[in-house]
Amino acid sequence: MEDMDIIALYNSRVETAISETDSKYGRLLHRIAFNILSNREDSEEIVSDTYNSAWNTIPPQQPNSLRAYLGRITRNLSINRWHKQRAKKRYNGAELLLSELTDCIPANNNVESELERKELALAIDRWLSSLSVDDRVLFLRRYWFSDAVNVLAKECGTASNKLAGRLFRLRQSLKMFLEKEGISL
Amino acid sequence: MKEKKVFDAITDVRQEYIEEAATTPLKRQSIAWKKWTAIAACAVLMLGLGSVALLQNMLPLGGNSGAGGSGHGEGSIFMSYAGPLFPLTLAQADHDISATRNIAYDFALANEDDLRVWGSEVEDSYTLYNDSAVEKTVTAIYPFASSFQDLEKLMPTVTVGGQEIVPSLYAGGYSGGFAGAMGEEQGSLNPARLDSWEGYKALLQDGSYQAGAFAKYPVLNVPVTVYTFTDFEAPTEEYPAATQAISFTIDPNKTTILSYGFNGGEIGENGFRRYSYFVPDNIRRETETKVLIVIGDDIGEYTLQGYKNGACEDGNGLEGVSTTVIRSEEVLSDVLGLLVADFFRMYGEDNSLTVSQEMFSGAVSEFMLAYGLLSDSGPDRYQWGRMDDMISEAFSFDRVMYLSFEVTIPAGEAVTVKADMHKQPSFDFTCTGSDNVGVQGYDMVTRLGSNLTLRELTAELINTELIEIVRQNYGFDLTNGIDRVTLDPTTEHYYFEIRTVDRNEP
Numbered sequence: 001m002e003d004m005d006i007i008a009l010y011n012s013r014v015e016t017a018i019s020e021t022d023s024k025y026g027r028l029l030h031r032i033a034f035n036i037l038s039n040r041e042d043s044e045e046i047v048s049d050t051y052n053s054a055w056n057t058i059p060p061q062q063p064n065s066l067r068a069y070l071g072r073i074t075r076n077l078s079i080n081r082w083h084k085q086r087a088k089k090r091y092n093g094a095e096l097l098l099s100e101l102t103d104c105i106p107a108n109n110n111v112e113s114e115l116e117r118k119e120l121a122l123a124i125d126r127w128l129s130s131l132s133v134d135d136r137v138l139f140l141r142r143y144w145f146s147d148a149v150n151v152l153a154k155e156c157g158t159a160s161n162k163l164a165g166r167l168f169r170l171r172q173s174l175k176m177f178l179e180k181e182g183i184s185l
Numbered sequence: 186m187k188e189k190k191v192f193d194a195i196t197d198v199r200q201e202y203i204e205e206a207a208t209t210p211l212k213r214q215s216i217a218w219k220k221w222t223a224i225a226a227c228a229v230l231m232l233g234l235g236s237v238a239l240l241q242n243m244l245p246l247g248g249n250s251g252a253g254g255s256g257h258g259e260g261s262i263f264m265s266y267a268g269p270l271f272p273l274t275l276a277q278a279d280h281d282i283s284a285t286r287n288i289a290y291d292f293a294l295a296n297e298d299d300l301r302v303w304g305s306e307v308e309d310s311y312t313l314y315n316d317s318a319v320e321k322t323v324t325a326i327y328p329f330a331s332s333f334q335d336l337e338k339l340m341p342t343v344t345v346g347g348q349e350i351v352p353s354l355y356a357g358g359y360s361g362g363f364a365g366a367m368g369e370e371q372g373s374l375n376p377a378r379l380d381s382w383e384g385y386k387a388l389l390q391d392g393s394y395q396a397g398a399f400a401k402y403p404v405l406n407v408p409v410t411v412y413t414f415t416d417f418e419a420p421t422e423e424y425p426a427a428t429q430a431i432s433f434t435i436d437p438n439k440t441t442i443l444s445y446g447f448n449g450g451e452i453g454e455n456g457f458r459r460y461s462y463f464v465p466d467n468i469r470r471e472t473e474t475k476v477l478i479v480i481g482d483d484i485g486e487y488t489l490q491g492y493k494n495g496a497c498e499d500g501n502g503l504e505g506v507s508t509t510v511i512r513s514e515e516v517l518s519d520v521l522g523l524l525v526a527d528f529f530r531m532y533g534e535d536n537s538l539t540v541s542q543e544m545f546s547g548a549v550s551e552f553m554l555a556y557g558l559l560s561d562s563g564p565d566r567y568q569w570g571r572m573d574d575m576i577s578e579a580f581s582f583d584r585v586m587y588l589s590f591e592v593t594i595p596a597g598e599a600v601t602v603k604a605d606m607h608k609q610p611s612f613d614f615t616c617t618g619s620d621n622v623g624v625q626g627y628d629m630v631t632r633l634g635s636n637l638t639l640r641e642l643t644a645e646l647i648n649t650e651l652i653e654i655v656r657q658n659y660g661f662d663l664t665n666g667i668d669r670v671t672l673d674p675t676t677e678h679y680y681f682e683i684r685t686v687d688r689n690e691p
Contacts, residue, residue, distance in 0.1 A: 022392070026391065026393060026396075027391055064200065065201075067203070068203040079189075079192065094192075102187075102188045104188070117193055118194075120191070128202055140195075140203065141206055143192070143195050155562050156211045156212065
């Protein structure tokens with residue numbers, strides 16, 4: 001079913017909107033949640049909460065990309081869950097991603113005010129636009145969809161360590177970009 | 186935590202980039218074709234018919250003989266795993282509907298003159314209760330492991346309220362994956378079929394596989410240029426392996442070649458390609474349909490050359506080999522339909538399709554998109570673009586299939602649904618000499634993929650005179666007459682393994 005048809009179901013308050021969403025995007029959303037939480041039960045709850053959130057927000061929201069809209073909700077919910085429960089549970093997925101992202105932290109210490117999340121996202125957008133499509137896709141597959149390095153390496157037909165090196169260079173590139181823009185975190 | 190700020194902010198990047206990342210495959214850094222081109226600059230890679238069979242461990246319409254296998258839970262490790270019995274489910278979960286389930290394995294000899302038991306007749310029986318105050322019509326779905334090749338033998342017969350019905354059949358995609366030539370994880374030359382119930386669990390538990398099975402098949406609306414070879418001439422009496430070759434040059438980034446009916450191929454430097462076939466001699470049992478399908482830029486000029494045998498090299502040329510090449514512009518789905526028809530006309534015999542050709546062509550299309558050269562990250566196994574392989578293996582590779590049918594249950598009443606089928610055992614190949622040679626394994630999953638609430642789960646063994654149980658977690662005790670047991674529906678997996686006792690000669 002096309003996105004616009006699914007959104008029409010939400011607009012009409014027809015509950016099959018959820019099952020159609022699940023059929024089309026359930027696997028992707030589960031993947032996003034599981035890659036962050038590395039816990040199947042928690043991931044299932046997050047995906048379920050995503051559907052609930054979509055049901056409560058569409059309408060009035062009319063997302064252009066249902067995939068990105070739902071994915072963002074799942075990602076936010078997963079990160080929140082991870083943050084709240086990290087003391088109690090060990091979520092290997094996000095821990096590893098965060099340790100990698102320390103490479104992106106700019107060294108600037110003399111900026112007057114720290115960036116808000118939205119502004120930082122816009123800066124990352126600008127950096128992403130400077131990349132080749134393949135590098136951009138790779139970066140987002142790793143740090144937005146949180147796909148495992150070995151999965152990405154297999155898809156690229158390359159060794160995991162080589163791909164890890166490529167990701168490291170991308171993180172360094174982002175760090176330099178943020179520093180160049182005078183951004184502090 | 187500064188890194189969490191970055192992690193959070195990445196969530197909000199432009200949705201176009203998210204779409205792009207979700208839909209754009211990563212570029213392969215070095216695929217096998219390119220590797221071969223670089224390393225073996227002038228090397229000739231012949232795919233003679235025998236070597237193809239050896240290399241890929243298959244022949245047209247090959248079955249499972251090459252499949253490795255392993256066990257399941259605490260059960261044995263079997264080399265050939267038949268897959269578990271799956272539970273009935275409903276298309277839409279309905280809390281008013283609950284069920285009891287009884288599985289009966291019947292080990293009577295299939296034929297009077299059989300010496301020992303092989304496989305079991307199974308009756309998987311459900312009583313569906315409607316606890317609501319209104320009549321309910323639900324769509325029930327019964328999954329089972331099979332291939333298109335084994336469908337006639339393994340497809341269950343379904344009865345509802347004692348009446349046999351004709352359910353709709355849906356087929357999921359290939360249930361396994363691919364591994365290296367020796368079964369190692371690296372590489373993708375050989376099929377790696379599911380070898381444990383846990384494999385099925387991973388496949389089915391998120392529901393996407395079943396959803397895919399019920400989705401419409403893709404239609405390959407791709408314009409293609411087709412080169413059809415006819416009017417074969419060669420001195421085959423003197424040269425029974427006389428070979429016709431066609432060679433041309435392509436830009437691999439702009440052109441993809443699929444072949445059907447060809448026996449050999451060569452990838453050379455700078456986009457050089459050669460495809461060859463043994464000239465039909467009316468003796469060799471092989472299709473006379475020889476087709477090259479060009480996707481993308483056309484191949485342009487080509488050269489035809491005859492050879493004494495499959496070695497297409499200087500000094501081995503042969504006069505008197507000729508063919509007529511007809512170029513046409515088609516749509517891939519139309520060509521695929523013709524090739525599927527030809528494949529079964531040629532190799533069918535006892536392997537005829539038990540589903541419509543339209544359905545099977547859809548399954549082949551899906552297979553090609555998932556694993557063939559139309560896939561962005563297809564396995565090495567299909568990098569030659571041999572349509573013969575893809576049709577054959579879409580036919581013989583295991584899947585989970587689904588029977589869908591409606592059941593009407595009056596308010597407060599119950600209806601019985603039965604699936605009767607032959608179940609092949611899991612086993613070890615005799616020639617391996619393993620300790621489990623002669624042991625037959627049978628297993629079932631209780632909840633996997635099912636939204637049906639089970640009130641009670643029981644199992645029974647019938648006609649057990651010619652079997653003895655060697656391992657199990659059911660709780661049968663045949664020596665003490667316990668051949669019916671009540672099971673725990675929350676236990677995910679049950680298995681039992683038997684040895685057969687030879688029947689006394691009359």
